[in-house]
Amino acid sequence: MSNKIVIKDALLLDPAVAGPARRGDVVIENGAIAAITEPNAADLTNARTIDGRERLLLPGLINSHTHSPTNVLKGTGDILSHPAFMWRNQADTAGRTPDEIRLSALLGCIEHLLGGTTAILDHFPEQGFSDADVDAVVDAYRVAGIRALVALRIFDEPYTDIEPPGGYPEGFSIENPLVPPSLDESIALVETAIARHHKIADGRIEICPAPSNPMRCSDELLSLVVDLAKRHDTAIHMHLLETAVQAKIARDKYGRSMVAQLDRLGVLNERLSTAHTIWLDDADIELFAERRAMPVHNPESNLKLGTGLSPVAKMLRAGVIVALGSDGASTNDNLDMHEVMRLALMLQRPGELDRRRWPTASQGLAMATVSGGKVLRRPGLGTLAVGAPADLVLHDLTAPSWVPLNDPLAQIVFGASGATVDTVIVDGRVVVENGKITAFDMQPVLDEVRDLVRRQRARNSGLQGWAARMEELVP
Numbered sequence: 001m002s003n004k005i006v007i008k009d010a011l012l013l014d015p016a017v018a019g020p021a022r023r024g025d026v027v028i029e030n031g032a033i034a035a036i037t038e039p040n041a042a043d044l045t046n047a048r049t050i051d052g053r054e055r056l057l058l059p060g061l062i063n064s065h066t067h068s069p070t071n072v073l074k075g076t077g078d079i080l081s082h083p084a085f086m087w088r089n090q091a092d093t094a095g096r097t098p099d100e101i102r103l104s105a106l107l108g109c110i111e112h113l114l115g116g117t118t119a120i121l122d123h124f125p126e127q128g129f130s131d132a133d134v135d136a137v138v139d140a141y142r143v144a145g146i147r148a149l150v151a152l153r154i155f156d157e158p159y160t161d162i163e164p165p166g167g168y169p170e171g172f173s174i175e176n177p178l179v180p181p182s183l184d185e186s187i188a189l190v191e192t193a194i195a196r197h198h199k200i201a202d203g204r205i206e207i208c209p210a211p212s213n214p215m216r217c218s219d220e221l222l223s224l225v226v227d228l229a230k231r232h233d234t235a236i237h238m239h240l241l242e243t244a245v246q247a248k249i250a251r252d253k254y255g256r257s258m259v260a261q262l263d264r265l266g267v268l269n270e271r272l273s274t275a276h277t278i279w280l281d282d283a284d285i286e287l288f289a290e291r292r293a294m295p296v297h298n299p300e301s302n303l304k305l306g307t308g309l310s311p312v313a314k315m316l317r318a319g320v321i322v323a324l325g326s327d328g329a330s331t332n333d334n335l336d337m338h339e340v341m342r343l344a345l346m347l348q349r350p351g352e353l354d355r356r357r358w359p360t361a362s363q364g365l366a367m368a369t370v371s372g373g374k375v376l377r378r379p380g381l382g383t384l385a386v387g388a389p390a391d392l393v394l395h396d397l398t399a400p401s402w403v404p405l406n407d408p409l410a411q412i413v414f415g416a417s418g419a420t421v422d423t424v425i426v427d428g429r430v431v432v433e434n435g436k437i438t439a440f441d442m443q444p445v446l447d448e449v450r451d452l453v454r455r456q457r458a459r460n461s462g463l464q465g466w467a468a469r470m471e472e473l474v475p
Contacts, residue, residue: 002046003428004029009039010052010394013408014384015059015369018362021408026057028390031202031428035386055394055422056408058365059382060118061337062372065237065275065296065325068122068137069093069101071108072452073330082243082305083162083474089330091460091467092453093126094177098136100452101125105140106445111335112146113437115418118391118426119147119376121296121325123210123237123275126153127177128186134193134207141205145431145439147391149376151210151237152193154186156221161213161246164473175466183221187228194232204427206376208234213242214262215250222265229271235377236267240274240295243307247279259284268293273375275325276301278308285311285318294321294375297367299343301327313348313359323371338417341368345413361413394423396435 005028013021025042027035141148190209198207209225211217229236250258262268270292277295326335345364373381380388399420424432431439
């Protein structure tokens with residue numbers, strides 16, 4: 001059977017090209033865009049055809065920072081500071097079986113694909129992990145057909161940024177799921193995962209090292225990560241400067257900013273993407289621009305936890321590549337990248353009196369697509385260009401929310417949602433058709449996860465008690 005697909009006479013919106021949307025045919029072969037022609041001009045020989053006359057076609061959105069273990073935790077917390085959330089999160093995620101890990105990841109795939117997100121970076125997991133845990137999350141992404149970079153979260157020093165001011169309560173060390181593994185153990189786990197899973201499923205699934213946060217890692221671990229990423233040609237991902245406390249601890253510990261410390265270690269380079277990245281000064285932003293490292297903005301999570309507002313507009317003006325992420329569902333309560341894209345722009349406008357300095361709709365869409373492709377280090381990903389990966393989404397323009405169609409760019413950024421997603425293609429394969437997932441049967445997943453949180457909390461009752469106590473002790 002031919003793997004050729006022709007999308008006929010669609011309205012095409014390329015985030016990488018300035019100018020209005022235009023009509024055309026898109027030819028897909030061997031997982032990539034093979035041709036873009038004038039409307040109804042493509043060769044249909046041996047092709048599956050998709051009618052695009054009432055469809056807007058654009059690259060799939062890219063979620064450049066999320067946590068699959070929290071996909072089942074929407075609606076589980078409010079009025080939580082960052083430290084309080086972190087302890088609640090540990091109680092709700094620790095000790096899962098490989099099957100529970102797989103189910104949680106598949107649940108996220110359902111929400112992502114139906115919402116028009118075709119690629120994700122999963123900062124996985126929330127604590128230490130085993131080979132079986134990695135096998136489980138990779139299998140979920142293989143089955144779902146989504147593009148995924150599994151960024152393995154490692155650390156070898158304590159989470160001092162969420163420690164209660166008076167220290168940990170007596171006896172907590174026995175229950176603490178954040179006791180760091182040894183450095184050698186962490187690196188070995190990443191090496192094994194890369195050997196087994198990196199670039200599988202025709203390159204659709206990749207693995208990379210992902211320090212939890214540099215302040216929770218020794219300089220030796222960070223240096224080993226740089227070496228590992230070079231040897232295996234992978235990305236590097238981490239949390240960075242999510243809270244003011246983290247910025248202060250770094251300056252006290254190193255006598256310089258955390259960004260400057262990363263630069264001194266050689267970590268701040270074009271492989272690196274950093275979630276949150278809020279508490280920066282102008283010198284830090286300049287370093288990001290010079291080294292081509294990429295912040296990942298998580299506006300909804302930052303707002304819900306009250307951690308701060310990332311200086312995205314200033315970074316964009318400095319030439320920094322900024323991508324977007326939902327963060328986990330426990331701090332966002334959904335995985336809708338349309339909301340993330342919209343809020344990322346709007347948050348930069350209050351207080352800036354010169355509207356010419358506001359980030360534009362074009363920049364918003366590029367952050368959610370083109371920049372995400374750079375984070376995943378996949379040439380052409382997030383663009384509509386010949387040779388680019390065929391990760392595409394078609395929105396139904398007959399839906400009331402698209403009528404009248406005045407400006408496709410403004411409307412996809414400021415008005416659209418996943419509700420009008422009709423067709424999703426990942427790596428040249430149709431995974432959503434007529435608004436329904438075709439890559440796998442989602443109903444058994446939904447049935448099995450309904451009771452997962454209750455089971456987890458019953459199993460972790462002791463840790464739940466500690467988490468409640470921690471919430472009282474931390475700010």
